[in-house]
Amino acid sequence: xxxxxDIFGYLSVVLRGLTLLAQSFTIGGLAFxxxxxxxxxxxxxxxxxxxxxxxxxxxxxxAFGWFAIVLAALAxxxxxxxxxxxxxxxxxxxxxxxxxxxxVAACALGIAWLARTGHWGRxxxxxxxxxxxxxxxxxLNLTHAASRLDVRWPLLxxxxxxxxxxxxxxxxxxxxLLALNGCRSEDDQRRIGRRYSxxxxxxxxxxxxxxxxxxxxxLGSFAAIYGTAYGVMTSAKVAMLLMLLAxxxxxxxxxxxxxxxxxxxxxxxxxxxxEVELGIGLTVLLTAGSLTSxxxxxxxxxxxxxxxxxVERATPQWPRLSSPSVDQLTISQLQAKIDAADAQRVxxxxxYVPGEGxxxxxxxxxxxxxxxxxxxxxxxxxxxxxxxxxxxFSWGRWARHWPLLFLVMAAFLFFxxxxxxxxxxxxxxxxxxRDPEVAQHRLFVVLIxxxxxxxxxxxxxxxxxxxxxxxxxxxxxxxxxxxxxxxxAIANIKDQLLIEMSHTPLALCxxxxxxxxxxxxxxxxxxxxxxxxxxxxxxxLVGLILxxxxxx
Amino acid sequence: xxxxxxxxxxxxxxxxxxxxxGTASAHAIIVTSQPAxxxxxxxxxxxxxxxxxxxxxxxxxxxxxRAPDGAEQALIPAADAPADEIDAEARALRPGAWHLQWQVxxxxxxxxxxxxxxxxx
Numbered sequence: 001x002x003x004x005x006d007i008f009g010y011l012s013v014v015l016r017g018l019t020l021l022a023q024s025f026t027i028g029g030l031a032f033x034x035x036x037x038x039x040x041x042x043x044x045x046x047x048x049x050x051x052x053x054x055x056x057x058x059x060x061x062x063a064f065g066w067f068a069i070v071l072a073a074l075a076x077x078x079x080x081x082x083x084x085x086x087x088x089x090x091x092x093x094x095x096x097x098x099x100x101x102x103x104v105a106a107c108a109l110g111i112a113w114l115a116r117t118g119h120w121g122r123x124x125x126x127x128x129x130x131x132x133x134x135x136x137x138x139x140l141n142l143t144h145a146a147s148r149l150d151v152r153w154p155l156l157x158x159x160x161x162x163x164x165x166x167x168x169x170x171x172x173x174x175x176x177l178l179a180l181n182g183c184r185s186e187d188d189q190r191r192i193g194r195r196y197s198x199x200x201x202x203x204x205x206x207x208x209x210x211x212x213x214x215x216x217x218x219l220g221s222f223a224a225i226y227g228t229a230y231g232v233m234t235s236a237k238v239a240m241l242l243m244l245l246a247x248x249x250x251x252x253x254x255x256x257x258x259x260x261x262x263x264x265x266x267x268x269x270x271x272x273x274x275e276v277e278l279g280i281g282l283t284v285l286l287t288a289g290s291l292t293s294x295x296x297x298x299x300x301x302x303x304x305x306x307x308x309x310x311v312e313r314a315t316p317q318w319p320r321l322s323s324p325s326v327d328q329l330t331i332s333q334l335q336a337k338i339d340a341a342d343a344q345r346v347x348x349x350x351x352y353v354p355g356e357g358x359x360x361x362x363x364x365x366x367x368x369x370x371x372x373x374x375x376x377x378x379x380x381x382x383x384x385x386x387x388x389x390x391x392x393f394s395w396g397r398w399a400r401h402w403p404l405l406f407l408v409m410a411a412f413l414f415f416x417x418x419x420x421x422x423x424x425x426x427x428x429x430x431x432x433x434r435d436p437e438v439a440q441h442r443l444f445v446v447l448i449x450x451x452x453x454x455x456x457x458x459x460x461x462x463x464x465x466x467x468x469x470x471x472x473x474x475x476x477x478x479x480x481x482x483x484x485x486x487x488x489a490i491a492n493i494k495d496q497l498l499i500e501m502s503h504t505p506l507a508l509c510x511x512x513x514x515x516x517x518x519x520x521x522x523x524x525x526x527x528x529x530x531x532x533x534x535x536x537x538x539x540x541l542v543g544l545i546l547x548x549x550x551x552x
Numbered sequence: 553x554x555x556x557x558x559x560x561x562x563x564x565x566x567x568x569x570x571x572x573x574g575t576a577s578a579h580a581i582i583v584t585s586q587p588a589x590x591x592x593x594x595x596x597x598x599x600x601x602x603x604x605x606x607x608x609x610x611x612x613x614x615x616x617x618r619a620p621d622g623a624e625q626a627l628i629p630a631a632d633a634p635a636d637e638i639d640a641e642a643r644a645l646r647p648g649a650w651h652l653q654w655q656v657x658x659x660x661x662x663x664x665x666x667x668x669x670x671x672x673x
Contacts, residue, residue: 080663085614095612097661140668147606149636295581299605
């Protein structure tokens with residue numbers, strides 16, 4: 001049970017993100033069938049029937065995934081309840097959240113069962129819509145709107161709109177991609193593109209309307225946007241929304257050209273943009289899952305970050321390139337600064353997720369250790385970005401071995417990231433896995449080795465690299481998504497908030513780099529050439545942010 | 553960036569931020585507590601009142617006192633507390649450092665726990 005509670009917070013965030021993902025794909029699949037394929041059935045070619053069947057299979061899979069993930073989340077929460085309070089399983093299952101969760105799971109299973117065949121009569125379609133509506137209504141009981149004391153109905157309605165909009169737009173993207181790839185006739189693509197474009201615009205309106213209402217209630221002030229973790233994570237979501245809207249605008253223009261029967265309509269571009277939209281959309285949903293570990297910014301009036309504190313932390317300083325030894329405990333000057341900052345801190349009542357435990361006091365040596373790690377990692381990443389830029393010039397072919405730097409960086413991180421774990425610290429290799437932070441670091445090390453090796457091979461093989469070339473952008477984008485998918489300290493803890501301030505732009509640069517490289521590989525012409533410059537620059541930015549990273 | 557440019561940018565950024573807070577579902581945190589964290593009490597009895605930022609499932613929430621000698625004692629929450637509060641009565645408190653340990657389940661299904669240290673003189 002102790003091990004389970006150690007990872008409970010992180011597990012909850014991941015399961016919440018996966019729930020939103022499966023829920024959105026289910027809603028998107030149903031909307032694609034009922035609002036797009038079926039109304040256009042008479043006008044589309046026979047290829048659309050095959051697309052419809054594939055879409056129905058994906059819908060069934062998504063609904064079944066939704067069912068399984070909700071059950072897993074329920075099991076995790078009920079285990080935490082019975083493990084921390086002397087409650088029976090029956091008592092835990094009687095909680096409001098558990099009853100709502102079971103209802104959502106039942107609806108999802110019902111959708112999977114009804115969607116098992118492609119022959120939908122009117123009654124079946126009505127039942128499917130009713131089940132999705134009921135599941136969303138029950139899902140509302142698992143949102144903060146349900147537990148607010150103030151007026152709840154506007155928040156519940158806003159949340160409903162937000163989830164529905166995200167489901168139809170982002171959840172509809174894989175089905176749209178299936179249709180674009182499956183229907184080769186230009187007429188089909190024009191009709192499908194036009195209809196999906198309208199659905200997306202309506203969905204964006206619902207997302208923005210719902211979001212605005214919730215923002216007014218949950219953020220409440222401009223200061224909460226940069227002063228609380230909830231505000232920072234929301235900003236990350238807005239940045240990704242802007243990326244999605246830019247890609248969506250590109251697709252809208254492509255659809256308009258298709259509608260005007262322009263023979264030069266950029267169809268390939270539209271497909272590739274949808275692929276990137278899908279990837280960023282998944283990240284947005286996972287980030288939304290991460291937001292669930294945070295109380296709304298409006299509720300945290302103490303220990304918020306001030307603008308001057310953020311500016312002070314972000315002001316560039318010379319990187320720390322020498323490390324304290326493991327057993328070194330204090331660096332007097334820095335320690336005095338930390339003590340002075342800690343003494344000024346207003347102490348809000350602390351709150352934790354079970355297993356999160358008490359946050360240990362910081363020592364100057366710990367901070368120096370961590371800053372040294374980040375700064376050297378920054379040097380590696382800047383070098384990688386610069387070498388990737390040099391490789392683009394005719395005289396810079398020698399620089400193509402830059403992926404090997406990832407292996408050096410992975411080795412550096414493995415030794416330095418968790419000083420208390422093997423090989424530097426007293427905690428054994430296997431025992432250290434129970435610390436979620438160590439597990440996350442190890443996952444990152446494996447990711448870095450993977451994309452280093454794949455990308456080196458790609459650089460050596462050039463055009464013959466094939467699909468192996470896609471591993472690098474996917475792992476970079478996944479790294480960015482992982483940085484945004486983590487549990488947070490519940491109360492405002494300034495030190496952690498300031499660290500999050502630098503991790504969030506890191507994640508966004510990672511996502512930009514990954515998907516820009518994807519576009520470079522998957523497209524040709526102007527956009528591919530531009531993307532080829534974007535991702536190394538994003539890498540250099542990541543390196544510079546790391547070089548400016550400070551914890552005090 | 554000049555002040556004028558910044559003043560133009562801020563409303564735009566604010567409007568964008570307002571547009572996208574995401575699905576909110578969050579843990580309960582304490583808004584006010586009695587006794588306050590770190591408070592010193594002169595009496596041997598205290599009315600405990602913890603107010604949260606959300607509705608609480610009272611049947612699945614717990615309060616516990618840890619005495620200066622480490623002994624733990626469960627408190628019985630008042631049945632008539634408001635939806636966002638847990639109230640209880642602690643008696644026979646001897647002088648020393650006490651800890652009020654709480655764990656609550658918010659009605660949206662999130663478990664939160666915490667510890668409020670206080671002293672009895």
